[in-house]
Amino acid sequence: MNRRPTLLAALALTATAALTLSACGSDDESPSKGNDEIAGADTGDEKSASPSDSTAASTARPEIELPPDLKLTFEGGETGDPVKDAILADNAERMRAVDAAITGTDSEGEALAFYNTGRALEAALNWVAQFEEAKASMTGEVRYYDRKVTLKGKDSATLIFCADESKGFSKDKKTNKIHKTPVTKNSYLLYNTRLDKNAEGVWQTSQIISTRGAAQCQP
Structure with missing residues (x-):
């Protein structure tokens, strides 16, 4: 399997000045784009796919562990369509991989490189690097919901979903002090993503x- 070693070490200094990490946050730096179509995604009608289109189950995935004080919940993982379910599963692991890199349970970023490619990989690495620069980690709970997949052909899809970060916070790595923030409308995020299936059947x-x-995404 072709993986990219020591990605975090290689790109840890590529981030700009650290953000105010008031919550778990997003690894994308384009909040003003809103619910725009993902660049490069087909905007045609959804196309059907058969179970044989998915080879995800045959590819070994990296094992991702998160620290005991961080819990991620993903709602709506079973649609009845095996292709969409594979996309949802790989997306969930992608989100877990970013947090594993931030919290240090995947310090080499192996899972991060496995589930990301292109611009999404660059954005994730920059986000992790900002936590490193701030000497911060993550704690609490994050819930992902309203996850909607649109197939754009055999090997491409878009996935839109929400995140509830009202119980997710950053914490100081040295002191373990949790930086709690009040719950506001900004505690809820909308994600608009594109996924492409690689040669190994992984939806990156x-x-x-x-x-x-x-x-x-508001409650």
């Missing part, structure tokens, strides 16, 4: 846009 996230405070 290739592009990602996020909007903090999106109206459609």
